[in-house]
Amino acid sequence: xxxxxxxxxxxxxxxxxxxxxxxxxxxxxxxxxxxxxxxxxxxxxxxxxxxxxxxxxxxxxxxxxxxxxxxxxxxxxxxxxxxxxxxxxxxxxxxxxxxxxxxxxxxxxxxxxxxxxxxxxxxxxxxxxxxxxxxxxxxxxxxxxxxxxxxxxxxxxxxxxxxxxxxxxxxxxxxxxxxxxxxxxxxxxxxxxxxxxxxxxxxxxxxxxxxxxxxxxxxxxxxxxxxxxxxxxxxxxxxxxxxxxxxxxxxxxxxxxxxxxxxxxxxxxxxxxxxxxxxxxxxxxxxxxxxxxxxxxxxxxxxxxxxxxxxxxxxxxxxxxxxxxxxxxxxxxxxxxxxxxxxxxxxxxxxxxxxxxxxxxxxxxxxxxxxxxxxxxxxxxxxxxxxxxxxxxxxxxxxxxxxxxxxxxxxxxxxxxxxxxxxxxxxxxxxxxxxxxxxxxxxxxxxxxxxxxxxxxxxxxxxxxxxxxxxxxxxxxxxx
Numbered sequence: 001x002x003x004x005x006x007x008x009x010x011x012x013x014x015x016x017x018x019x020x021x022x023x024x025x026x027x028x029x030x031x032x033x034x035x036x037x038x039x040x041x042x043x044x045x046x047x048x049x050x051x052x053x054x055x056x057x058x059x060x061x062x063x064x065x066x067x068x069x070x071x072x073x074x075x076x077x078x079x080x081x082x083x084x085x086x087x088x089x090x091x092x093x094x095x096x097x098x099x100x101x102x103x104x105x106x107x108x109x110x111x112x113x114x115x116x117x118x119x120x121x122x123x124x125x126x127x128x129x130x131x132x133x134x135x136x137x138x139x140x141x142x143x144x145x146x147x148x149x150x151x152x153x154x155x156x157x158x159x160x161x162x163x164x165x166x167x168x169x170x171x172x173x174x175x176x177x178x179x180x181x182x183x184x185x186x187x188x189x190x191x192x193x194x195x196x197x198x199x200x201x202x203x204x205x206x207x208x209x210x211x212x213x214x215x216x217x218x219x220x221x222x223x224x225x226x227x228x229x230x231x232x233x234x235x236x237x238x239x240x241x242x243x244x245x246x247x248x249x250x251x252x253x254x255x256x257x258x259x260x261x262x263x264x265x266x267x268x269x270x271x272x273x274x275x276x277x278x279x280x281x282x283x284x285x286x287x288x289x290x291x292x293x294x295x296x297x298x299x300x301x302x303x304x305x306x307x308x309x310x311x312x313x314x315x316x317x318x319x320x321x322x323x324x325x326x327x328x329x330x331x332x333x334x335x336x337x338x339x340x341x342x343x344x345x346x347x348x349x350x351x352x353x354x355x356x357x358x359x360x361x362x363x364x365x366x367x368x369x370x371x372x373x374x375x376x377x378x379x380x381x382x383x384x385x386x387x388x389x390x391x392x393x394x395x396x397x398x399x400x401x402x403x404x405x406x407x408x409x410x411x412x413x414x415x416x417x418x419x420x421x422x423x424x425x426x427x428x429x430x431x432x433x434x435x436x437x438x439x440x441x442x443x444x445x446x447x448x449x450x451x452x453x454x455x456x457x458x459x460x461x462x463x464x465x466x467x468x469x470x471x472x473x474x475x476x477x478x479x480x
Contacts (some may be wrong), residue, residue: 010158024283028315031283035308037074041065041081041469045303046101047088050295057096058309059085059291064098080106089128090137099125105138107151117156121146129168129212133189137174139166144179147450150187157192165210169218172231173197177207178236184232192322195231211251219259221248226259238275250292250303260300267301276446286309320348328370329380335381339372345382345401358384358394358401373415375423383412393425406437416456418464426453431475 019038020382022031033467035043040461047059056067065072065082074080080098082126087099096108104118105125123141130136136151144164150157165177173184181201185194209221217230226238228266239302243263250262253269261269265288281287302310324341331337336348343364346353366387370432371380380396381404391403392412414426425432430443447466455467464475 008161022283022285025319027280028278028282028318029280029283030315032311032313033285033308034067034072034311039065039074040308041072041074043308044084044290044306045194045309046084046290047432048291048293048301048303048309049088049090050293050301051090051096052094054296056293056295056301057088057090059088059098059302061085065460087125087128090126091130092134097125099138101113101129116149121147122348123147129166129174131168132171132185133187134273135168135189137166137168139157141162144177150174152187152192159194164207167210167218169230170214171216172218174455175210175218177204177210182207186474209251210288211247214253216258219251221251226261228259236275238271242269242277242279243268249290251289252292252294254300255295255298260294261300262292264288264290264305268292268300268429271298280312285314286410294468317428320353321346325368329374331371331374331378331380337372337374338452339369339382342370343367343369343384345369346374353437354454356396358382359390363388363390365476368461370388370411371415371426372412373417375417376421381415383408383415383427385413385428392427406439408434408439410430413452413454414456416458418458419460419462424456424464426456426466428452431456442475 012472020033021306023032035041038125040058040306042060042443044061045058046061049057053055058065061084063074063083064085065074065277083100083103085098086101089097091097092422094110098106101124104116119140125138125140125260126142126146127139128136138149139146140149140361141147144162148159148163148166150159163176163178168174169258173186176183178201183201184197186197187194204379207220207222207345211219211227213219217228217235219226219228220433224240226241227234228236238259245264246263246266248261249264252260254260256273258273259271267279267284267287268289269277269279271277286304288305288308289302290305293301294331295301298314300312302312304310314414325338326341327339329337338346338348343357343359345356345358358369368385369382370385371383382401383396384392386392391407392410393402393403393404393408408425410426410429411429412425416424423432428451430448433440442448448466450470453468454469457465466473466475
């Protein structure tokens with residue numbers, strides 16, 4: 001079994017392909033879903049971690065599996081295949097700890113023989129963490145009647161006393177929750193001593209959960225509030241539980257040190273830097289969460305109670321409108337102008353949009369915005385196709401679009417400003433150098449392959465490149 005685990009270890013980097021993906025237009029997240037049909041041993045995911053080599057390890061009610069981004073590999077060793085995997089942990093030496101509910105704890109070292117441990121009374125492994133000296137702290141049993149043990153120098157040493165939590169803080173002490181409060185202590189490397197950091201326990205009211213931060217500090221769920229403490233000082237207070245009376249089953253931090261909480265019956269709560277949270281519920285396959293881990297590619301993995309493994313990733317795009325967009329241009333102040341396939345241009349500013357028509361609403365069915373453009377001086381132009389007689393070029397003035405004089409009579413597909421500041425229009429009749437009444441038209445007689453100009457760009461040498469329905473042309477110094 002040990003050989004099988006270690007031989008399969010190797011670095012994985014890439015995009016995992018799910019058998020099913022769940023999206024919602026109102027959600028900033030996309031959820032990928034894996035279940036038993038994808039070779040998971042079971043759809044109840046009690047524990048999930050990512051090891052340092054990039055692989056995902058999944059503990060289920062019917063054994064252990066490893067995910068390489070493409071497929072799951074279930075380990076059919078009799079000792080694990082018949083076990084419910086309830087806890088997974090990788091220590092700093094890349095040793096894998098596997099806790100079961102009925103078969104003790106298995107330690108799979110990188111370069112040594114497999115070790116097996118059990119605690120008197122058959123308590124299951126509830127949590128595992130490592131202090132800065134390399135000692136592993138294990139808490140067995142659920143609730144307030146748990147017991148603690150430490151693993152150091154190849155030996156497991158039980159520690160007497162009832163505890164509810166045991167968490168080793170990175171670059172800090174080990175915290176244990178007891179009936180009388182919180183105790184913190186340090187254990188020097190190679191020493192069996194446990195040196196208390198305070199004379200008496202810190203009184204806490206209803207300690208419900210604890211998890212260590214990635215870079216230091218410990219999150220405490222106590223007295224109905226979520227707080228992060230570091231160096232025995234309050235660092236962050238996220239306020240009252242937004243999940244109210246739902247039980248917290250798992251918690252972790254994202255890549256920015258923000259807290260993510262999994263609940264039983266109310267999905268996931270993902271906090272941001274400002275202490276605000278996003279409630280992830282409808283995006284998931286089940287509201288009851290058993291495990292969480294945040295991977296090195298910025299994805300959140302969510303183990304559910306009977307509905308498989310979910311990967312929650314941030315949506316790369318936010319959809320602002322479901323209309324057909326023809327053109328987008330930005331102002332220097334960050335405002336965005338959007339031209340739609342219709343009689344409409346929007347100005348997006350501060351997350352809100354203002355809508356501007358170009359022609360009379362009675363003519364909306366025959367007017368189509370093709371191009372919107374902000375020049376270097378901040379002037380905003382819009383060019384349209386019009387299935388009727390009338391102007392095709394508009395300029396934004398006094399909070400509305402007005403026709404530009406003299407009128408451009410041909411449909412406009414493109415607007416461009418070259419390096420010298422000149423404005424060029426791509427029209428159905430040819431290329432127009434726009435300069436009011438001094439405007440000049442370049443078309444078939446000047447050598448354009450077709451009069452229908454659809455795209456315009458200029459290069460560093462000042463050459464103008466023109467895309468038409470019959471090919472690409474180049475204008476150099478006003479000549480073809």
